[in-house]
Amino acid sequence: MTLSEPGPSRAPAGGPDADGFALFLDFDGTLVDLAPRPQDVVVAAGLGQTLERLRDRCGGALALVSGRPIAVLDEFLAPHVFDAAGLHGVETRHAGRLLAGAGADDPGLRDVAERLSAFAKRHPGLLLEDKGRSVALHWRLAPELEDEAVAQAGAAMERLGPGWRIQTGKSVLEILPAFASKAGAVRAFLDMDPFRGRRPVFVGDDVTDEHGFQAVLELGGLAIRIGDGPTIAPFRLPSPTAFRERLTRWAEGAPIEV
Numbered sequence: 249m250t251l252s253e254p255g256p257s258r259a260p261a262g263g264p265d266a267d268g269f270a271l272f273l274d275f276d277g278t279l280v281d282l283a284p285r286p287q288d289v290v291v292a293a294g295l296g297q298t299l300e301r302l303r304d305r306c307g308g309a310l311a312l313v314s315g316r317p318i319a320v321l322d323e324f325l326a327p328h329v330f331d332a333a334g335l336h337g338v339e340t341r342h343a344g345r346l347l348a349g350a351g352a353d354d355p356g357l358r359d360v361a362e363r364l365s366a367f368a369k370r371h372p373g374l375l376l377e378d379k380g381r382s383v384a385l386h387w388r389l390a391p392e393l394e395d396e397a398v399a400q401a402g403a404a405m406e407r408l409g410p411g412w413r414i415q416t417g418k419s420v421l422e423i424l425p426a427f428a429s430k431a432g433a434v435r436a437f438l439d440m441d442p443f444r445g446r447r448p449v450f451v452g453d454d455v456t457d458e459h460g461f462q463a464v465l466e467l468g469g470l471a472i473r474i475g476d477g478p479t480i481a482p483f484r485l486p487s488p489t490a491f492r493e494r495l496t497r498w499a500e501g502a503p504i505e506v
């Protein structure tokens with residue numbers, strides 16, 4: 249594996265059969281390449297099958313941990329279904345059961361969503377992604393509007409109060425419940441079988457994934473950053489393509505190592 253500096257060429261592994269590992273995988277920028285708009289993402293042929301095989305190798309301990317709603321992950325990966333945390337940890341689905349995240353259409357967030365949607369419509373290139381319990385304002389197609397978008401979101405936050413926070417990301421900011429984080433999602437899975445007692449591995453590409461890295465590193469796990477950018481992850485792969493190749497090898501029986 250291509251490594252970031254510093255780091256050994258091979259981290260301690262739990263054995264060639266992947267016993268002992270629990271895998272936590274980000275979606276955008278990690279499993280799939282980034283695209284101009286959220287709806288433009290393309291799932292590589294065979295990715296769902298590869299993830300299923302890898303999940304089997306890990307005794308079922310594989311979860312997606314994403315900023316997307318779980319329902320959207322399901323659409324992209326259909327017919328394959330995985331344990332998942334959505335909306336940066338607002339939602340969790342384990343063994344087919346939604347543990348958190350149902351309902352709760354907050355009137356304050358609805359008001360903010362309407363205002364930011366109207367703002368985005370006045371500025372071609374901005375895009376408001378309304379995810380129900382969070383909203384994301386994207387400027388990938390109009391990078392010159394970043395400052396204005398940030399200012400608008402800041403003003404919106406004043407209407408919402410302390411139960412909410414802003415999560416920044418790649419050409420995007422999101423307003424979501426303050427309690428949610430990928431670290432919390434990882435810890436919640438590790439409290440449940442078959443994740444419990446396993447060594448966690450978190451793979452991600454963005455600022456929100458740093459919370460997941462922190463959680464697994466505190467537990468003696470592995471953190472792998474996809475792409476460039478500052479990170480606390482000791483290991484790095486250059487692209488989602490490189491990671492998908494690695495996933496295929498892991499699924500075929502190669503040791504889970506970095």
Ligand SMILES: O=P(O)(O)OC[C@H]1O[C@H](O[C@H]2O[C@H](CO)[C@@H](O)[C@H](O)[C@H]2O)[C@H](O)[C@@H](O)[C@@H]1O
Pocket residue numbers: 274275276277278281282283284285286287289313314315316377384386388417418419420422454456
């Ligand atoms: O935690 P993730 O699974 O990585 O999700 C984070 C956000 O990803 C999506 O936005 C990003 O990907 C888009 C498609 O490639 C891209 O156009 C955008 O610029 C990126 O920020 C998604 O739209 C968000 O809802 C996720 O929170």
